[in-house]
Amino acid sequence: MIYQEGLLVLYNNYKLYIFPSVVTLASLILIVFVIYPQTVKLISNHRTGEELLGKMRFLEVKAQELESINEEDLTKKLAAALTVFPQDKDFGNVIGLIQNISSRYSFDIVDLSLGQGSEPEKGAETGYLVKLEAVGPKSALNTLLVGLESAPRLMKVSGVEVSSEKGPDSVNAVITLKVLFSPVPNTLGALHSPLPVVTTKDQEILSRLVNNILTSQTTAVVAPTLGKQNPFE
């Protein structure tokens, strides 16, 4: 009771200072514990919100672009690209192609041997070596070499040895080819990475490749039939 009266007397005497002090303290508490942290969080969340919005728009556009791609067309293009530059060694395809190109330029194959894969030099593609020994017209050898490098399969001439054979226009050529291949990339498109753009130039390369592949398939060498048509005759 005395204590309460004492407090009342104290308050009455100093209320001019006590009241604004209490209000100031309350305001400071509100500012420090409510207004300031909430404002800071508002600002940082605004940035987060902008980022989320940006990511969302990016993904929506990416999804639209992916949906607009014709799957069948994409599969055909990918098949063509992987025929030209496969992910692994393709001996059968290469042998057939070399035979096809050689016969197109009137060269007869004497020997065809498949070498070991070469260790890639810095910046070079991986490949394996094929040694082709063929006899044919000297006038067509340059065209044969060009034909091999322009084939619908990535190959590069890495060595040439020529010697004259039966006449001035006939040569025996030993051509070393580096047949390129490369494994597919490890990362196949992260979620937030942009979709690669197939440019007009890429489209042109693709059309040329598809035509070359079709041409090489239609002019494929047909193996001569040996023996009788009907073995029971």
Add this chain to the structure above:
Amino acid sequence: MRTPSIAINLLPVEFATKQVRQKKFYKVQVVSIAALLIMAFMASITVALRVLQSQNLTSAQTRLAQAEDEVLNLKSKEAAVVVLKNRLDAINRVHGVSSKQLTAYSLIDGLLPQDIPINSLSIDVNGNILLSFTVSSPEVLDNLVTSLTSKDRNFNLVDQVEVESVARSRDGLLRVSLKIKAR
């Protein structure tokens, strides 16, 4: 005529002082309460904005998750596009660019007259050429070496030409061996 008025304050001095102090206190009280109300208002506004913002963020996160799911459903297509582009870039880099060996052979094929038989020719991995051929006259050899060493005619592909050997046979033909170093 107006009689002059005289004002006499009969209230004690302490009472007057107390009144002044009271007035001062009321002013301070009003200002303090106004300030406190403003602070409370601002606090409630910031809290309300935060709550609204949290709702918007949650909605944005849901939409983002949906968009991510949409893209993930098309993962195989994206992988195909990535591989296709990877192949096309490599093909573009390699295709259409002739190797040193092909360029070297094309150069010799272009400069050496077609009626000159090649005895032997070899092109190594660096594009250097060892060429052996037979000619009937030294002028042909001279023309060939001049062409090989002329920047206009050799397309700046030749660094050096060495005549390794020249031998005249009994039939008057010259058997020549050249070493052509690529640039």
